Amino acid sequence: MPRPPHASGLTDHLGFWMRMVSNQVSQAFAAKIEARGVTVAEWVLMRALYAQPPQSPSRLAETMGMTKGAVTKLADRLIAKSLLLRRPDPDDARAQTLALTAAGERLVPTLAAIADENDRAFFRALTSAERKALEKTLRRLASHHGKTSFPTS
Amino acid sequence: MPRPPHASGLTDHLGFWMRMVSNQVSQAFAAKIEARGVTVAEWVLMRALYAQPPQSPSRLAETMGMTKGAVTKLADRLIAKSLLLRRPDPDDARAQTLALTAAGERLVPTLAAIADENDRAFFRALTSAERKALEKTLRRLASHHGKTSFPTS
């Protein structure tokens, strides 16, 4: 009987392991912030607006690497939760600005603390040197392949 | 004027970088296999069935870490593409079995080669030692946090 042609396995690819670990850490984080009523994507948008002047949807779409339509939808949800405000730009009647509400501003440090804790717990299995090496590697890969320009600090 | 309370930034978390790099590599792979008419999730299911005896949806759900309903939906799509076959289990009238069609079996090595190439291209920026270290780290994290039991070979 003929043997089937060789095909590399799922676990032969670093991309597979990246996806698996990424899903694990993101799902753990998502579960923790769900109690605060926000999703991971919402957290990212909120953090991008924290302690910043109001930003246009276009600009947020650019820095977050998503489409304008996606930003609108995300913003709609945060507005419905009274965490975000949409206001017309006084200088350009076509434009809008997005800014956190007072409640939104207050929530960000809480979410940030949850993110800190989640990260610490998840990567606790690694030594300090391993974490450093992992971060360096990931940053290299991200900047090598990334089109999006997140604030790198 | 009061300074806003400190909140750690998105880029302070390894989880953020994991998610960013994982998305980059998965999206690159998704774009390449789209020409063959399959998605990443479909590839994973197909690879799990390649050169294997027919498997029950339950078992696949277990090993892939998803619900039975999700497997059914994924299977429906692959069946519509004539890449998968669903057949009643002769030993248990409640049960079904899933197996690749001949076309499905033929497609897997092609997809595997694309995955190989995608992985090589994406991680080319790293040295061999860095890749080894990354793999070791990711496997450690995955097994430390994973409930799902993928074939680890």
Add this chain to the structure above:
DNA sequence: TATTGTTATACTCTATAACTATA
């Protein structure tokens, strides 16, 4: 009763494209 699998429903995330209002 317990189990297998499907179906129904829902929600997040994301994209593309059409559309509106303004520049």
Add this chain to the structure above:
DNA sequence: TATAGTTATAGAGTATAACAATA
């Protein structure tokens, strides 16, 4: 005409829960 933003639509991915058939 070009740009800013929203809306409409679509589809992947995933989950929960109700259900039918069978064990």
